[in-house]
Amino acid sequence: MPAWGGSARLPRTIGRAYTLDMILRGRKIDGAEAYRIGLVTELMGLEQLKGRAQALGEELASQPRLAIKCMLDNLVGFDTKSLDESMADEMRAAILNRDTADAREGMMAFMEKRKPVFNQS
Numbered sequence: 001m002p003a004w005g006g007s008a009r010l011p012r013t014i015g016r017a018y019t020l021d022m023i024l025r026g027r028k029i030d031g032a033e034a035y036r037i038g039l040v041t042e043l044m045g046l047e048q049l050k051g052r053a054q055a056l057g058e059e060l061a062s063q064p065r066l067a068i069k070c071m072l073d074n075l076v077g078f079d080t081k082s083l084d085e086s087m088a089d090e091m092r093a094a095i096l097n098r099d100t101a102d103a104r105e106g107m108m109a110f111m112e113k114r115k116p117v118f119n120q121s
Helices: 004-014 016-025 031-036 046-061 065-073 085-097 101-111
Strands: none
Touching: 004 016, 046 101, 065 101
């Protein structure tokens, strides 16, 4: 029997059929299958992992801090909310972000056809 929410969370990630197959049979999967069923988003060798983690951290750090925080707040745990709750949370986040320096920078960069530079303040 799974613990720590495995049987509650896994079907929301990979669907009912894959979850039933894995849990009822106690079946382990390899990286390629985890990627194929949507459990992970990237595959790489162990020797590439540190560099990829560093690059991902840098990529996320270059995004607008407040927007990233709001997206994480809205997306983590979305499956415990109703669609109406999720949409209301999204609207509050959009309103909170719309008049920021980063929002203005994003719009100007788009109009000037250049890469935005966020988190300047």
